[in-house]
Every structure is written in C-alpha cells, then in structure tokens.
Amino acid sequence: MLILLPISRNLISFMRGASICFRGPWRRQLDKNLKFHKLVAYGIAINATIHVVAHLCNLERYHWAQSAEAEGLLAALSKLGDTPNETYLNPIRTFHTSTITETLTTISGISGLLISLALTLIMTSSTEFIRQASYELFWYTHHVFIVLFISLAVHGAGRIVRGQTPESLSRHNVTFCRDHHVEWHTAARCPVPQFSGKEPSAWKWVLGPVVLYACERIIRCWRFQQEVVITKVVSHPSGVLELRMKKRNFKMVPGQYILLQCPSISSLEWHPFTLTSAPQEDFFSVHVRAAGDWTEALCKAFGADGQPLQGPRSLPRVAVDGPFGAALTDVFHYPVSLCIAAGIGVTPFASLLKSIWYKCCEPQTQLKLSKVYFYWICRDPRAFEWFADLLLSLETRMREQGKAHFLTYHIFLTGWDENQAFHIALHWDENTDVITGLKQKTFYGRPNWNNEFRQVAYSHPSSDIGVFFCGPKALSKIIQRMCRLYSSADPRGVHFYYNKESF
Incomplete structure (x- = not known):
C-alpha cells in the first residue's frame, strides 16, 4: 500500500480543501496525517534500496551457481534449461555472462533502473535546501513519479523471478527430489522440474493510485477553467503585492493556502501562497513578495496603485486551485x-x-x-x-x-x-x-x-x-x-x- 504515497499529498490536499465534505475534526485529522508524508516516503526509499541490494545479491548468487566450483542442488538447478525438454530457473545461463549486461538488457533490469533513478531524483529534490533554492526544480522533478509508476507497472513483465509450475509441483515429492536430484532423469518419482516466470502483479497496485491521481488531475483542470476575478491590486512597501480575488463557490478557513498559476508567466508552474483574508470577507487575498524569478514576473505583470480596477480584463489571467490546509x-x-x-x-x-x-x-x-x-x-x-x-x-x-x-x-x-x-x-x-x-x-x-x-x-x-x-x-x-x-x-x-x- 506504500505505492499510494506519490499521490497522497495531492489527494489529501483536495479532501481537506473540500469544506462541504470534511468539517471539524475530520478536516483537522486530515491535516495532521500529512505529517507522515515524508516518513512514509523515506520508508519507500529504504524499501527500494533493500530491494535493489537483494536483487544484486541474487544475481551474483545465480552467477556463481554456473561456476565449476558450484555443486549439489544449486548447480543441478542452474544447469536445467540446456536441452529442449527443460525450462530454466537460473536466468544467468553461463558463467561468462556479465550480470550488469544481463541486468541492462532485460525489461526487469531497465525498469528497475528507471525506478531507482526516479526515486533518487524525487527524494533529493524534496530536501528543504532544494525547495528553498529552486522551487521550480522541486516541482518539475517531483513529477518524475509518472516514470516511476509506468516502470513499476512493467517491472514484473520481464518475469526474472521464476518458480516451479503448479503442474510440476503436483508430480513431485519435494523432500525426496531434493535429496535425489542426481536421479531426475531416471527416477519416476522425480521427473525433471518445469519452471516459469511469476505472473506480473505490480500493475494491480498501480492501477488504483493512477485512477485516483487521474481524478484529482481532472478536478484540478476543472478548477483551472473556473473564472477568477481580480477585484483589487494593492502595492505595499518592500515589494509586496496584494491580490484580492473572487471565485465562485470559494470557501476557506483561516490558515489555508492556495496554488496560484499565471499562464502568461508559465503554463505549468503552480506556486503556493497563504491566504491572508478572513472567511467573513467577500474576497480572498494573497500577499506576494518578489523573492524569485516567478514572483518578480508576477509583481511586474500586476502593476498596482491601490485603487479598484477599472479594467480587470487588461490584467493577466490567474488560475486558483484550493484552498488547502487548515x-x-x-x-x-x-x-x-x-x-x-x-x-x-x-x-x-x-x-x-x-x-x-x-x-x-x-x-x-x-x-x-x-x-x-x-x-x-x-x-x-x-x-x-x-x-x-x-x-x-x-x-x-x-x-x-x-x-x-x-x-x-x-x-x-x-x-x-x-x-x-x-x-x-x-x-x-x-x-x-x-x-x-x-x-x-x-x-x-x-x-x-x-x-x-x-x-x-x-x-x-x-x-x-x-x-x-x-x-x-x-x-x-x-x-x-x-x-x-x-x-x-x-x-x-x-x-x-x-x-x-x-x-
């Protein structure tokens, strides 16, 4: 269920912003649950690291099993698959095969590498230093999770993890065959075992989160299309711009924030701003301080004199998603x-x-x-x-x-x-x-x-x-x-x- 993490923040943000559906203790509890976002993300990273190390150890074990020093059941299982009536268990077919080459030439290996790189990028770009130094880098890199999801869905299609087929298992006395593996070709009680790749199932875990994320993106696109009317622009000292806005069915509580986009500046970037108005006011407002490229461009686009606007259409269009947090x-x-x-x-x-x-x-x-x-x-x-x-x-x-x-x-x-x-x-x-x-x-x-x-x-x-x-x-x-x-x-x-x- 940890795969739900990449969309949990967006989903919970939407849920806690739905003032009609979640009120009082439920909304406050959703806010507190966000504190576990980073902890579970670190848990995913640790789990992925253990997963990768385990695969590498298994590949080295597979490789050693094809050496001349290997003996016993391990060597016998590794040599299966060399004749037409046999299926292999060991994906490393010869001792001279490079494990790195084998890894990078299979669906499982390539997708696993992409998963590892995507997780590394997401985790490193999420650090507080990166977010403060370049929020755009954090924002864009975080969407590498799309590559993560696709790679995870196809990761099992390579079927690198193999096991004995159910039909083969039904014909074997496991204890006897383990001790008499040298007689596989002659003993009636122990026919040659047959193996096949495990049925891929990761897509089943990916499907649910992808559907939820798609629904959340559809809702965001719908919110993006809703008209936002800028009623007043106020220029405060020290390069602070106040935007007062109205939007249909917009409801807020103190302490919430919104995601703001200005398509004329960037069609992809959404930036969070804390709401500075009260729920009792007939508008909602944010205060923006010029502290970066995007905020400087926004302040420049909204030249203000503190008076009510006479021609709102002459100003750049803004889109609002939210509110979130409470x-x-x-x-x-x-x-x-x-x-x-x-x-x-x-x-x-x-x-x-x-x-x-x-x-x-x-x-x-x-x-x-x-x-x-x-x-x-x-x-x-x-x-x-x-x-x-x-x-x-x-x-x-x-x-x-x-x-x-x-x-x-x-x-x-x-x-x-x-x-x-x-x-x-x-x-x-x-x-x-x-x-x-x-x-x-x-x-x-x-x-x-x-x-x-x-x-x-x-x-x-x-x-x-x-x-x-x-x-x-x-x-x-x-x-x-x-x-x-x-x-x-x-x-x-x-x-x-x-x-x-x-x-």
Missing part, C-alpha cells in the same frame, strides 16, 4: 491560544487575526476562545510592513469596540543597525512605537520563553492553552519543550498543547 482552525477550540510566528511564518496568522476580529464583532457569535497571545519575532519588520499595518488596524478597531484586552501581542526585533538604534532611543517616549506605529512598543532581542510561558501559565492556572507556531525548526523545538515544561501534571492544572504549522 491547521490554525484549532485556535478557536481552546479558551486561550498562544500564537507564535517567526519571519515569513507570520503570513498564516494574517487571516487568523482578521477572523478573530470579525468573530469578536459578531454579537450572536459565542466563542470558546477568550484570550489570544500573539508573538512575532522578525529580523527586519520593513519586509512585512503590510502585516504591521494589519496589526495597527486591528488594534484600533478592538480599542474602539472596547475589546483591547482580547488580543495581547508582542513584537520582537532581532536585527538593527546603529542608525536605527539612535532613532529608536530618540523617539522612545512617544505614544506609538517608532518602528511599527503601534501602541504596543517593540521589544529588542529574542524573547525569554521561560518568562513568557511562566507568565501565561500564571495568568491562566486551570486552562487548556493551544500553542500554534509557524517558523524555523530550531525555534519549534524550543517552543515544544516549553509546552512540556510548563504543562501541569495535575489534570486540573494548566496544559499547553503544541501545534506546528508546516510552511
């Missing part, structure tokens, strides 16, 4: 939530904070969530000025609604130069922060997580606190350790539940 939805299932973002990991929280604001403003909505702590650690906030503007808007709205206590946020700046430090010190006594313009002043340096978790635990002594993190692995391990450290052994005490958003 791990952050669990924020609303805890009375207290602790949200921690580092750098670009702040993007998924834009939609979440907007959604929290809308839910707070709906008088008929009864929320289990009563308090949100938000931490943002960044080296250069100017790269995410659009998010600082969002925080400023939320801060103003919540203060006007008398709910300023609902959201407590802390921004930590980890990088600055001498000129910035002088400017910060000069304007420190002002009512708003000199960096972000917010009422809450920016902290400088890295947070002391022991102090932060201790304070939260002290403020909510008998609560279940959901911790949601999006950022680098090193910080993730620290946050996870803090959750274990400050969770009480008493069932009536405070408990921190760690949730990591894959980004």
